[in-house]
Amino acid sequence: MILLMGFIIALIIIGMGTIVYSTASSNSRSASLQSSMNAYDSFTNIREEYGKVLMFGSGSGAYTPFNQSNTTVSGFESKMMNITASHGYILSFKWGKYLDESPPTAEVTIQLFDGMNRFEDTITYNLKTGRILYDLIPPGNITDLTAVTGAADGKINLSWTASGDDCDIGIASEYELRYSNQSIDTMAKFNNATFYPVNFNPDINGTPQLFEVRELDPGTYYFAIVVYDEILHASKISNCCPNATAAN
DSSP: HHHHHHHHHHHHHHHHHHHHHHHHHHHHHHHHHHHHHHHHHHHHHHHHHHHHHHHHTTTTTTTOOOOOOOOHHHHHHHHHHHHHHHTTTTTEEEEEEEEEESOOOEEEEEEESSSSSSEEEEEEETTTTTTOOOOOOOOOOOOEEEEOOSTTTTOOEEEEEEEOBBBSSSSEEEEEEEEEEOOEEEEEEEHHSSSOOOOOOSSSSSEEEEEEESSSOOOOEEEEEEEOTTTOOOOOOOOOOOEEEOOO
């Protein structure tokens, strides 16, 4: 019993010492944790703000933002590096790829070192919106668009099968429909064709879609559709459906 009591007392003494040590070291760890949280918050804010800078510095994706003479981008980088350096952080930007696609994108690797932790991320930005692209998969392409002359004057009936948000998965966000009196088989021709608003949102992948185009002048027309997801990723141009005539 005496030995047991002695063992318990020893444990209590050791425990008290541990508590005293833990309290002191806890303050140190708390300060270190708070410092790391501040560094991470700075890193997160820089990631978000940098997208807006790239958007303005690229003319919303019209040209590459990765140019040393681009004072919008380089000026932001210098300012952020000086501000973070005043807090004891080391910040760096490594330019990656600029892709003139739909939507135009830019890839950048950002690093921040706070003396103990290194935060690093390679980020793809949508240059039209300045937002980070977490969703890198575009909607599926429409491949079965058809057009039939409508029963009434100036009308043409379109039909196709809905594609998905991520290729053939999910629900896309919107359709862009255009028409021309010539075949639409390139993105340049699509952009130059006449826009026609579609007044409904896409259904789930695989669902038949029906749409009536109205108030067309008499003539023969070609149609094509591009599908967008919620962050403006675009599909490729649909098949250019066989021409249809809007009756007199």
